[in-house]
Amino acid sequence: MGSKGILSKRAVNTESPVMVQIQELLRGVKGAISLAQGIVYWQPPKEALEKVQELVWEPSISRYGADEGLPELREALTKKLLEENKLCKSSVMVTAGANQAFVNIVLALCDAGDSVVMFAPYYFNSYMSLQMTGVTNILVGPGDPTTLHPDADWLEKTLRETKPTPKFITIVNPGNPSGTYIPEPLLKKISDICENAGCWLVVDNTYEYFMYDGLKHSCIEGNHILNIFSFSKAYGMMGWRVGYIAFPSEVKDLAQQLLKIQDNIPICAPLISQRLALHSMEVGSQWVTDQVKDLVKNRQLLANALSPLGKGAVKGGEGAIYLWAKLPEKFVDDFKVVRWLANKHGVVLIPGSSCGGPGHVRVSFGGLMENDCRLASERLKRGLEELVKDGMI
Numbered sequence: 001m002g003s004k005g006i007l008s009k010r011a012v013n014t015e016s017p018v019m020v021q022i023q024e025l026l027r028g029v030k031g032a033i034s035l036a037q038g039i040v041y042w043q044p045p046k047e048a049l050e051k052v053q054e055l056v057w058e059p060s061i062s063r064y065g066a067d068e069g070l071p072e073l074r075e076a077l078t079k080k081l082l083e084e085n086k087l088c089k090s091s092v093m094v095t096a097g098a099n100q101a102f103v104n105i106v107l108a109l110c111d112a113g114d115s116v117v118m119f120a121p122y123y124f125n126s127y128m129s130l131q132m133t134g135v136t137n138i139l140v141g142p143g144d145p146t147t148l149h150p151d152a153d154w155l156e157k158t159l160r161e162t163k164p165t166p167k168f169i170t171i172v173n174p175g176n177p178s179g180t181y182i183p184e185p186l187l188k189k190i191s192d193i194c195e196n197a198g199c200w201l202v203v204d205n206t207y208e209y210f211m212y213d214g215l216k217h218s219c220i221e222g223n224h225i226l227n228i229f230s231f232s233k234a235y236g237m238m239g240w241r242v243g244y245i246a247f248p249s250e251v252k253d254l255a256q257q258l259l260k261i262q263d264n265i266p267i268c269a270p271l272i273s274q275r276l277a278l279h280s281m282e283v284g285s286q287w288v289t290d291q292v293k294d295l296v297k298n299r300q301l302l303a304n305a306l307s308p309l310g311k312g313a314v315k316g317g318e319g320a321i322y323l324w325a326k327l328p329e330k331f332v333d334d335f336k337v338v339r340w341l342a343n344k345h346g347v348v349l350i351p352g353s354s355c356g357g358p359g360h361v362r363v364s365f366g367g368l369m370e371n372d373c374r375l376a377s378e379r380l381k382r383g384l385e386e387l388v389k390d391g392m393i
């Protein structure tokens, strides 16, 4: 029997993680610059790091903590949800990052064989989490060709016509991989459609603080809505692994189901990381906003680098840390273009096909400081000019 026969079909049939493939590509090209991974270049606030440095000797840090999170952190998050996100009927569970929050939610809401809805281009890890938990009937809806906003009419029709009704709809706002922001009226419309159809809405707000050009992020609340948040990008805490779920307090038994899953995956998010999250919150969200402000220059550099692709080819970037760009029609194999750009021009992007958007690329403008970003954008522009003029020679 081949090894595949003794491995779970759920795992074997799950897409391979694109980031692992990209990291391999990066390792193989000396001096390549990455515009691929969704990261920020800053570290957590200095004051917060200094405080946790002292905590490593405290015995309680090395024990297990409460499954749902440190009481002090949950208290601070409840206040933050109320004041910043206007969520007043939500309970909090702290997770080991937003990705784990999503897995908790999928396991608490869905059974293998259920259907769910996402919109293209989608966040690849959410897609994989569904596949690996047996939720393989993933209906992928279209976005508006100009704005990339989820098509609410398609959603209404699909929820009406699909039996049994899909379990949940998931969206990322502002989006990964597009950086598109879903304005509040559309978010409310999507929420109403979900409520009327009797299905859940899961909103990933990982990039809530990453808003540009005067746009303001907003959240919605309801007994059919779960909101996901993350400390990873906002406070430069990617490797510390802290995120959280805000879920409706009034829904009977939901907390209990989430707790069962939590107890079997991380038990609790790392305690030292939860402390760092708490101390970072004490520094305040203005600190995050100040970091995010500087990303506008990177976005501009990279939008310019993408200009050889032509007018209308570049979309998104109103929020998050991404631009989404369409390659010329003849380059259907986006992975091939990504490999060519890496090998010939020393710059690495994410192929759109990994996000359900073949023929596109995702460019991240969060991971490099301005000077490095300038160098990366020069390389990218030269590469794209050559691609458009002469092809992949």
Ligand SMILES: Cc1ncc(COP(=O)(O)O)c(C=O)c1O
Residues within 6 Å of the ligand: 038, 096, 097, 098, 099, 100, 123, 172, 175, 176, 204, 206, 229, 230, 231, 232, 238, 241, 242, 243
């Ligand atoms: C939309 C979205 N959700 C979740 C994550 C993962 O966040 P975390 O590090 O908190 O697991 C990312 C990371 O890129 C993301 O873009």
